[in-house]
Amino acid sequence: MERLDPLTLDAWGRDDMPCLLGFLERRGFVRDMLVWTSVLDLASFDPSIFADVVPDVEASGIQLRSVAQLGVAEPVVHHKIYDMWSAIREDVPIPPGEERAEVPFERWFARFDRRELLPAGYMLAVDGDQLVGTSQLWRAPAADELRTGLTGVRREYRRRGIAFALKVHALDFAKKHGYRRVLTENESNNRGMLAINERLGFVKKPVWGHYLKTFAG
Ligand SMILES: CC(C)(COP(=O)(O)OP(=O)(O)OC[C@H]1O[C@@H](n2cnc3c(N)ncnc32)[C@H](O)[C@@H]1OP(=O)(O)O)[C@@H](O)C(=O)NCCC(=O)NCCS
Incomplete structure (x- = not known):
């Protein structure tokens, strides 16, 4: 069976998608979440427009650092990221009715410490001893x-x-490091995140639906 990767550009804009959705709905699947995929073409991103943004936040006492700068191999850094992630994930939208599973540190670390990790693009906001925010590439x-x-x-x-x-x-x-595109996915009601990405110039691609089928008993 063909596997569709929502972030593979070739998979977007397929005209057979309504048939696939009808196939699901006829079999009792119900759509419970929509996710926008968006792309930013870095050729059209002009950092000079936002030149004040980072200095203004740093002037308020929050330092922006990458994991590479804080120490990608430092256990104390790993635990601080896990602690922050555990707090923030509570507010990341999930389909209604789904429960957030407990994620122990070891499982979180296995997802962090993989070959896609780019320590210099994994950004953290630091307030004194505490990590207070993140945005990761x-x-x-x-x-x-x-x-x-x-x-x-x-x-x-x-x-x-x-x-x-x-x-x-x-x-x-x-x-600065020569990448051409940045991809992102956002739940369709996450107004805050969508507003930020729109302001930065991300362009929305067709929306992806999350379908669920519940079995009696
Ligand atoms: C979305 C989130 C990251 C925004 O963080 P933040 O630091 O508060 O955002 P900022 O202060 O940089 O907001 C910048 C602008 O985005 C817009 N914005 C941010 N949060 C918003 C919200 N809840 N509703 C509407 N607009 C919002 C506003 O235009 C805001 O500017 P303003 O404060 O001058 O009006 C934060 O709410 C969060 O951590 N949410 C839970 C995690 C999550 O859902 N992440 C996204 C998963 S894809």
Whole structure:
């Protein structure tokens, strides 16, 4: 069976998609979440437009650093990222009715420590001893593309421009290092994240539906 990868550019815009959806609906699958895939062409991203964004956040006492700068092999850094991720993931949209499974540190670390990890593109916001936000770029199958991982900020630090600054910092890194495109996926009701990506110039591709079939008993 053909496997569709939502972030593979070739898979987008397929005109047989309505047939596939009807196939699912006739068999009792119900759509419970929509996810936008979006692409930023880095040739059209001009970091100079956002030149004040990172300095303004840093002037407020928040430092923006990459994992490469903090120490990609440092256990203390791993535990701090895990601690922050555990707090932020509570607010990442998931389909209604789905429960968030407990993720122990070891499982989180196995997903962190993989070949797609790009330590210099994995950005963190630091307030003193604590990590308060992140926006991550990961290697993609195509050498000139990067995929966005989690962008998130601890609740008590939101609406201070930290997520926006982290994304500008990450995209600036990507452009300087010769990458051509950055891909991202956002749940369709995540107004905050969508607003940030729209302002940065991400262009939406066809939306992806998450379908669920529930079996009695
Ligand atoms: C989405 C999120 C990362 C935004 O972080 P943040 O640091 O508060 O965002 P910023 O302060 O940089 O916001 C920049 C702009 O984005 C828009 N924005 C941010 N959050 C918003 C929200 N909840 N609703 C509407 N617009 C929002 C605003 O235009 C804001 O500018 P303003 O504060 O001057 O109005 C944060 O709410 C979060 O961590 N959410 C949970 C994790 C998540 O869902 N991540 C995305 C998974 S794909």
